[in-house]
Amino acid sequence: NxxxxxxxxxxxxxxxxxxxxxxxxxxxxxxxxxxxxDPGMGLRLIxxxxxxxxxxxxxxxxxxxxxRSTTEDFxxxxxxxxxxxxxxxxxxxxxxxxxxxxxxxxxxxxVT
Amino acid sequence: AQSVTQPDIHITVSExxxxxxxxxxxxGATPYLFWYVQSPGQGLQLLLKYFSGDTLVQGIKGFEAEFxxxxxxxxxxxxxxxxxxxxxxxxxxxxxxxxxxxxxxQGTELSVKP
Numbered sequence: 001n002x003x004x005x006x007x008x009x010x011x012x013x014x015x016x017x018x019x020x021x022x023x024x025x026x027x028x029x030x031x032x033x034x035x036x037x038d039p040g041m042g043l044r045l046i047x048x049x050x051x052x053x054x055x056x057x058x059x060x061x062x063x064x065x066x067x068r069s070t071t072e073d074f075x076x077x078x079x080x081x082x083x084x085x086x087x088x089x090x091x092x093x094x095x096x097x098x099x100x101x102x103x104x105x106x107x108x109x110x111v112t
Numbered sequence: 113a114q115s116v117t118q119p120d121i122h123i124t125v126s127e128x129x130x131x132x133x134x135x136x137x138x139x140g141a142t143p144y145l146f147w148y149v150q151s152p153g154q155g156l157q158l159l160l161k162y163f164s165g166d167t168l169v170q171g172i173k174g175f176e177a178e179f180x181x182x183x184x185x186x187x188x189x190x191x192x193x194x195x196x197x198x199x200x201x202x203x204x205x206x207x208x209x210x211x212x213x214x215x216x217x218q219g220t221e222l223s224v225k226p
Contacts, residue, residue, distance in 0.1 A: 004155075031212040033212055033213070033214075035214075040121075040218055040219075041218060042116075042202060042204075042216030042217055042218045042219055043156075043202070043204075043214070043216045044216075045213050045214070048212055048213065050212070058213060059213075090155060090156065092212075092214075094212050099144045099161075099163070099206045099212065100144075100146060100158055100161050100206075101158075101206075101212060101214060102158070103148075103155045103156040103157075104155055105154065105155040106154075106155050
């Protein structure tokens with residue numbers, strides 16, 4: 001049982017490039033979320049999903065896309081990277097009837 | 113507006129001393145409350161949670177927290193700190209009705225002196 005896994009661990013992009021951050025969980029959790037962590041700001045919700053085929057925006061969705069084709073996977077796409085997207089990105093999952101979330105190890109992204 | 117405030121950005125305690133990290137929240141509904149810990153370069157680990165019932169909750173690694181509705185607080189405590197407790201601690205509130213959204217405080221960085 002690996003829990004929540006994220007790839008890559010580190011990534012450097014140039015402004016305007018696109019990429020996908022991968023997230024997978026093997027706990028059969030219905031709910032999955034993406035957060036970004038910036039110094040002094042805690043974690044902020046980007047997008048979330050309550051099940052396969054269902055996604056919604058969080059607090060800071062601009063510049064990011066998500067889709068959820070399976071229960072296990074919830075990729076985050078950056079369409080055209082900007083320096084303001086330099087951050088650490090965490091994926092999380094939870095059961096429908098339990099509000100506590102379990103986090104992956106994070107992806108540290110730098111946009112130059 | 114929903115928010116979580118951790119008033120202390122950085123705290124330093126001596127090894128073996130007691131610890132209290134403060135958390136205050138503003139939330140319209142009945143909150144579910146959490147404390148997470150993040151070691152350098154790592155993800156977030158759930159320390160403890162409060163849903164209902166006994167307002168003093170026990171967590172992992174010897175931590176406990178007390179929910180005080182009248183003060184809108186959920187402070188984290190440990191009677192004797194170990195050097196391995198040095199990390200960043202986050203308080204968060206959540207609710208079933210928001211698709212699992214957690215609202216986090218800014219975090220408190222804990223340093224432990226030998």
